[in-house]
Amino acid sequence: MNQKGGVGKTTTTVNLAAALAEAGRSALVLDLDPQAHATLHLGETPGQTETTGTVYDMLLDPDVDPRACVRQVGENLWLGASETDLAAAEGELADKDGRHTRLRGAIEKLAGAHEYVLLDCPPSLGLLTMNGLVAAREVVIPMQAHFLALQGVGKLLETIQLVREQLNPELTVAGIVLCMHDGQTTHAQEVVADLEAFFDESRGSGKPWSNAKVYSPPVRRNIKLAECPSFGQTIFQYAPWAPGAIDYRKLAANVIQEWDAQ
Amino acid sequence: MNQKGGVGKTTTTVNLAAALAEAGRSALVLDLDPQAHATLHLGETPGQTETTGTVYDMLLDPDVDPRACVRQVGENLWLGASETDLAAAEGELADKDGRHTRLRGAIEKLAGAHEYVLLDCPPSLGLLTMNGLVAAREVVIPMQAHFLALQGVGKLLETIQLVREQLNPELTVAGIVLCMHDGQTTHAQEVVADLEAFFDESRGSGKPWSNAKVYSPPVRRNIKLAECPSFGQTIFQYAPWAPGAIDYRKLAANVIQEWDAQ
Numbered sequence: 001m002n003q004k005g006g007v008g009k010t011t012t013t014v015n016l017a018a019a020l021a022e023a024g025r026s027a028l029v030l031d032l033d034p035q036a037h038a039t040l041h042l043g044e045t046p047g048q049t050e051t052t053g054t055v056y057d058m059l060l061d062p063d064v065d066p067r068a069c070v071r072q073v074g075e076n077l078w079l080g081a082s083e084t085d086l087a088a089a090e091g092e093l094a095d096k097d098g099r100h101t102r103l104r105g106a107i108e109k110l111a112g113a114h115e116y117v118l119l120d121c122p123p124s125l126g127l128l129t130m131n132g133l134v135a136a137r138e139v140v141i142p143m144q145a146h147f148l149a150l151q152g153v154g155k156l157l158e159t160i161q162l163v164r165e166q167l168n169p170e171l172t173v174a175g176i177v178l179c180m181h182d183g184q185t186t187h188a189q190e191v192v193a194d195l196e197a198f199f200d201e202s203r204g205s206g207k208p209w210s211n212a213k214v215y216s217p218p219v220r221r222n223i224k225l226a227e228c229p230s231f232g233q234t235i236f237q238y239a240p241w242a243p244g245a246i247d248y249r250k251l252a253a254n255v256i257q258e259w260d261a262q
Numbered sequence: 263m264n265q266k267g268g269v270g271k272t273t274t275t276v277n278l279a280a281a282l283a284e285a286g287r288s289a290l291v292l293d294l295d296p297q298a299h300a301t302l303h304l305g306e307t308p309g310q311t312e313t314t315g316t317v318y319d320m321l322l323d324p325d326v327d328p329r330a331c332v333r334q335v336g337e338n339l340w341l342g343a344s345e346t347d348l349a350a351a352e353g354e355l356a357d358k359d360g361r362h363t364r365l366r367g368a369i370e371k372l373a374g375a376h377e378y379v380l381l382d383c384p385p386s387l388g389l390l391t392m393n394g395l396v397a398a399r400e401v402v403i404p405m406q407a408h409f410l411a412l413q414g415v416g417k418l419l420e421t422i423q424l425v426r427e428q429l430n431p432e433l434t435v436a437g438i439v440l441c442m443h444d445g446q447t448t449h450a451q452e453v454v455a456d457l458e459a460f461f462d463e464s465r466g467s468g469k470p471w472s473n474a475k476v477y478s479p480p481v482r483r484n485i486k487l488a489e490c491p492s493f494g495q496t497i498f499q500y501a502p503w504a505p506g507a508i509d510y511r512k513l514a515a516n517v518i519q520e521w522d523a524q
């Protein structure tokens with residue numbers, strides 16, 4: 001998640017999940033964004049998935065079975081789709097009981113059917129993202145190594161801190177995934193150095209990001225990553241040896257190693 | 263404006279305004295985004311501008327003089343700054359009279375002091391953007407020539423159509439500014455061809471985009487454009503002969519030619 005738009009949330013959620021699946025781990029993507037880009041990316045048409053319900057129902061229908069709202073889209077790869085109704089969900093949930101914990105409740109009913117559950121959040125700090133933050137254990141922050149991108153991260157971390165204090169004591173920040181990365185430029189290198197220094201200084205601080213880091217490798221800019229959503233494919237289906245695929249595969253290996261160890 | 267995030271709205275608003283200013287036209291940037299990136303980009307610190315008020319006051323204080331909420335930041339270049347309070351504005355305006363027309367009223371009081379007024383909108387279709395759409399005459403849509411970016415444009419055009427029917431009959435779509443453009447890739451060329459075909463088919467349709475086009479030139483990806491906000495400078499102050507400056511200068515010349523002719 002990242003409340004800033006266009007930073008690589010969907011591209012990372014989908015391709016990291018696909019890389020985990022390729023590595024033999026069961027991965028479920030939940031598309032919390034009314035834009036439904038993760039849904040499109042995984043080859044589904046929002047509103048036409050062959051499931052009893054979607055993420056919208058998981059949030060708004062306490063009786064729906066969440067297992068009937070997800071479907072398999074690849075080997076070890078599952079999707080809880082979004083649809084246009086999800087845009088109304090924030091308004092409809094606004095005055096309901098437990099409006100922040102609906103998603104957590106739904107995921108609990110999925111009872112560990114998947115090793116990894118990845119939530120693709122919209123670019124805002126509204127109720128959909130809040131449901132994501134309350135349901136999640138770890139936050140992964142995709143971002144571009146640009147000055148204006150740094151500006152938004154502070155606010156995001158404040159929000160995570162508040163959610164941890166008031167709604168989800170287990171919430172931690174896993175770290176940052178650098179997207180659309182141009183490692184050649186001094187600008188990018190300076191921004192990365194800033195981020196790494198910030199995390200180093202936070203070690204042992206008890207903050208939700210005290211064990212956070214900048215993940216390796218950064219994901220390089222690669223047009224294939226922008227093309228494959230138009231075919232409803234992950235990078236591993238579309239161009240399995242493109243730089244984008246190589247980077248997400250290595251990233252997944254590092255994630256598996258770190259999260260297996262926990 | 264574009265409800266999708268990170269597409270180049272701020273970079274385009276600021277550098278197009280600066281190019282218009284360089285060409286001798288008086289340009290005012292109004293920063294409608296609580297993120298205040300345009301404010302930072304133009305060298306101001308949100309919350310510390312030496313003005314009586316900010317865009318927040320223009321929206322919420324019917325008695326404030328809008329001319330006291332803008333300040334000159336360069337030759338021919340003016341800024342109405344954003345500040346953190348603007349995040350609360352959407353909630354505070356939600357139940358007020360004329361909540362959609364506050365900005366229009368404020369701009370009218372500026373009584374043509376500036377030849378161009380450019381509004382930098384946040385990545386959402388909330389009240390701040392709606393105030394922008396109701397106040398504006400033309401909508402410029404920055405976007406990247408990517409498949410997932412195309413997905414959002416349809417929804418944006420629907421919204422513009424609704425605003426035109428219900429709140430602002432003069433509203434038209436000027437066109438699309440291609441940002442972070444990689445003209446070499448087939449993918450970008452296909453997306454641009456799609457957009458141009460769509461606009462060609464809309465000629466004479468009476469839709470708000472019936473005279474819209476894809477502006478020339480596209481703005482190429484150029485790291486200088488990502489660096490200069492960190493110094494509070496426009497591209498013309500930071501690197502006046504970089505590709506990013508050349509592209510925005512040509513874009514401004516085309517805009518001037520087209521809007522002078524109207």
Ligand SMILES: Nc1ncnc2c1ncn2[C@@H]1O[C@H](COP(=O)(O)OP(=O)(O)OP(=O)(O)O)[C@@H](O)[C@H]1O
Pocket residue numbers: 004005006007008009010011012033035037121122123179180181219220221222223224225226227229244266267408409410411
């Ligand atoms: N490494 C990359 N190389 C090239 N293009 C990329 C890369 N990562 C993402 N993109 C493209 O950049 C655009 C933005 O990425 P994406 O949609 O994943 O961001 P997002 O944060 O999910 O956006 P939103 O805030 O709208 O949900 C998309 O068109 C995507 O295809």
Ligand SMILES: Nc1ncnc2c1ncn2[C@@H]1O[C@H](COP(=O)(O)OP(=O)(O)OP(=O)(O)O)[C@@H](O)[C@H]1O
Pocket residue numbers: 004005146147148149266267268269270271272273274295297299383384385441442443481482483484485486487488489491506
């Ligand atoms: N042509 C370009 N070349 C390189 N970097 C660019 C270019 N245009 C924009 N950027 C960078 O890309 C990022 C996103 O651009 P920008 O902030 O202008 O988008 P935005 O649509 O205003 O985002 P938001 O939705 O958050 O308001 C910024 O870090 C900006 O500096």
Ligand SMILES: [Mg+2]
Pocket residue numbers: 009010011033037038120121122
């Ligand atoms: Mg997304």
Ligand SMILES: [Mg+2]
Pocket residue numbers: 271272273295299300382383384
């Ligand atoms: Mg912006």
